[in-house]
Amino acid sequence: MADKSNDPVALWQNMIGEMEKGFNAFANQAMASPEFSKVVNQVGGATAGAQKQLGELMEKYLVSMNMPSRSQMVGMAERLQSIEGQLNEIKAMLHQMQSASGGAAGGSSQAPRPPRTKRPPPPAGGEPK
Amino acid sequence: MKPASAPDLAGFDLASIPERIQSEVQRAIQRSIKGVEYISTSGPSLGSTPKDILSTRGTMNLYHYRPIADEIYRVPILIVMATTNRGYILDMVPGQSFIEFLLKRGYDVYMLDWTAPKPEEKNLRMEDYVLDFIPDCVRHVQQDSGENDVTVIGYCFGGVLSLLYGSIFANGPMKNLICFTTPIDFRGMKLFQNFSDRRYFDVDRLVDNIGNVPPEMILSSFEMLRPASRAASQVQLWENIWNDEFVKSYRMFDRWATDTLPLAGEYFRAITKDLMWDNKLFNDTMTVGGRKANIADIKVPILHAVAEHDHIVPYEAARPLIEKIGSADKEEVILKGGHVSLVAGANAVRRLWPKLDSWLCERST
Numbered sequence: 001m002a003d004k005s006n007d008p009v010a011l012w013q014n015m016i017g018e019m020e021k022g023f024n025a026f027a028n029q030a031m032a033s034p035e036f037s038k039v040v041n042q043v044g045g046a047t048a049g050a051q052k053q054l055g056e057l058m059e060k061y062l063v064s065m066n067m068p069s070r071s072q073m074v075g076m077a078e079r080l081q082s083i084e085g086q087l088n089e090i091k092a093m094l095h096q097m098q099s100a101s102g103g104a105a106g107g108s109s110q111a112p113r114p115p116r117t118k119r120p121p122p123p124a125g126g127e128p129k
Numbered sequence: 130m131k132p133a134s135a136p137d138l139a140g141f142d143l144a145s146i147p148e149r150i151q152s153e154v155q156r157a158i159q160r161s162i163k164g165v166e167y168i169s170t171s172g173p174s175l176g177s178t179p180k181d182i183l184s185t186r187g188t189m190n191l192y193h194y195r196p197i198a199d200e201i202y203r204v205p206i207l208i209v210m211a212t213t214n215r216g217y218i219l220d221m222v223p224g225q226s227f228i229e230f231l232l233k234r235g236y237d238v239y240m241l242d243w244t245a246p247k248p249e250e251k252n253l254r255m256e257d258y259v260l261d262f263i264p265d266c267v268r269h270v271q272q273d274s275g276e277n278d279v280t281v282i283g284y285c286f287g288g289v290l291s292l293l294y295g296s297i298f299a300n301g302p303m304k305n306l307i308c309f310t311t312p313i314d315f316r317g318m319k320l321f322q323n324f325s326d327r328r329y330f331d332v333d334r335l336v337d338n339i340g341n342v343p344p345e346m347i348l349s350s351f352e353m354l355r356p357a358s359r360a361a362s363q364v365q366l367w368e369n370i371w372n373d374e375f376v377k378s379y380r381m382f383d384r385w386a387t388d389t390l391p392l393a394g395e396y397f398r399a400i401t402k403d404l405m406w407d408n409k410l411f412n413d414t415m416t417v418g419g420r421k422a423n424i425a426d427i428k429v430p431i432l433h434a435v436a437e438h439d440h441i442v443p444y445e446a447a448r449p450l451i452e453k454i455g456s457a458d459k460e461e462v463i464l465k466g467g468h469v470s471l472v473a474g475a476n477a478v479r480r481l482w483p484k485l486d487s488w489l490c491e492r493s494t
Contacts, residue, residue: 009153016364023357031353032323041329078247088185095181114196116203116276118235120490 159371175381176217178228183239183269188246188253188393189262191239191269192216194228198235202493204304205237205274207266209287209294212258212392213347216242218385218473219284222377225474230482236493237274241266241287246393251340253393255293255403256418263294267302278304280493284472285310285442289410292450295429296415296422305492306431307485308450309472310442313424314411315404317446320354325405332401336394344389351389354440382469411449424450430458432488434481436471437463460488 030036062069068076184191210216219240220228231238241263246253270279281303283291288311295303312318324330335342352359362379369375392400409415415422431454435447444463451461462484470476 007149009149013365013368016361020357020361024355027356028320028354031320034323034326034328037323037326038329040324041326041331074248081244081247088182088190092182092184095183114199114201116201116237116274118198118200118202119494 156371160367163370163373163376164367175222175384176215176220177222178220178226178232180240183273184266186262186265187250188243189266190242190244191266192242193273194232194238194240196237197229197232201235201237202490203276204278204280204493205239205270205276206231206280206282206489207270208238208240209263209281209283209291210240210242211285211287212243212290212396213286213390215385215388215390216240218469221381221385221473225378225381225478227472227477227482230478230486234486234490236489239266239270239273243390245344245390246341248340251336251394254395254418255399258290258396259293259297259417259422260420263290264298271302277302280305280307280489282307283309283311285312285468289313289404292410292424292427293415293417293422295427296424297417297420299426299428303429305489306427306429306456307489308431308433309481310435310439310447310468311433311450312442312446313453314446314449315408316411317443317448318405318441319443321350322405324350324353325401327406330401332398336398340394341391342394342397344391347392348387348389351386351441378474382474386469411453413453424453425455428455428457430492431456431460432485433459433461434471434485435461435463436466436468438466439468439471441468 059069059071179195180192181195182190183193208216208219210219220226223229228238228240267279267281271277279302281291281295283289283306288308291306291308292311292313295306316322325332362383366376366379369379403409403415407414410422410424413423413425431451433447433450435442435444437444439447448461451459464471464476464480464484466476466480471481
């Protein structure tokens, strides 16, 4: 088998790994400075504000073009999510009704639940607890 | 085997060169074939251990996993997932599922998992999570299992929520507490501290403007902790794309890591002000909905598992938990791995899961 220290593929992989570590360490040092926080938050704050304004403008444009806007699509997604949620609630209610009626829950939701009698396994070579 | 006559040149085994070239050519062909497959197929199906939904309310979902052992421990487990991520990290695929492991070992498992909060849920506060969602789930677990005692397992920020819950409801019904990589001294999260420096980060303006904090923002703040790692992992994927097991594992973790959840605006505001800025959990000044949450009030047995190379929750942020908690029966275990590989994947199968089982089985009867 080829010696790892002389294997060009292993050397390449090692180099990538070292570069990753080196860059991460360098970036972490740079990101730990208060200047970094100041710049990022200034840019981030400005971007969030600009995004909000642009979003409102786009919304008006899409309405005039008779096209659904993002908020309408999000609204539709929410309705779907709410339908899914209601289905889940119905499933949960059915599950509870099944439990209440004495029909076994758990297992495959049809099967009886196993007894809660399990004990820890005995230590190797010892008596059961 | 190296022929006796093969000469060495600068340490290279010349006789092995044709063999290496052949192997690399084969891998290059496999890369092209598998690369097309990768693009044209979806990843493995995740989170498929059979479960029933016990309760769902807005962002909160409570699952019960169907027992598979013939006999189970008396005390059920409630897993509280981190609010930024999906619970299927603990239920990847058969053989690499923490949930499946627990079920096979005879535990009765429930999970409090989260979905994306809707825009109208932007006003959810810390007290909704700690004083409403968790107690509600605990009640459901008690009712469903018929047992009063419950073991709580919290992962990352799920651990913080579990600690807050345990501090406020110190008289029960939590019987045992297990935390995975749970920060309590937020000064230790140095980069997050810097990103949210109160001199420059206007959390009020952000939350007032956008409501819920978008998942892209959460994901990019995680990725900024290791900015070169995404590019390096893609190089690694290309190199190993001929290897089906590697690709399967890459797809599972990549899908989960990018499947980040938004955070409810008010909840994010509280995390930033109370924890990141004022470090109230560590300083014993934390209150939730006007109720004091001091972790010294928690007296139940606790196991805290931390990862040696955790870049999200560094050890300095997690270390004081065991010192400060009021329990007499307490243990910290430091395992090799990172924030995610501690709980999922081959590393966890070998290290964390057996350790957790040996600790918990004796406390679950």
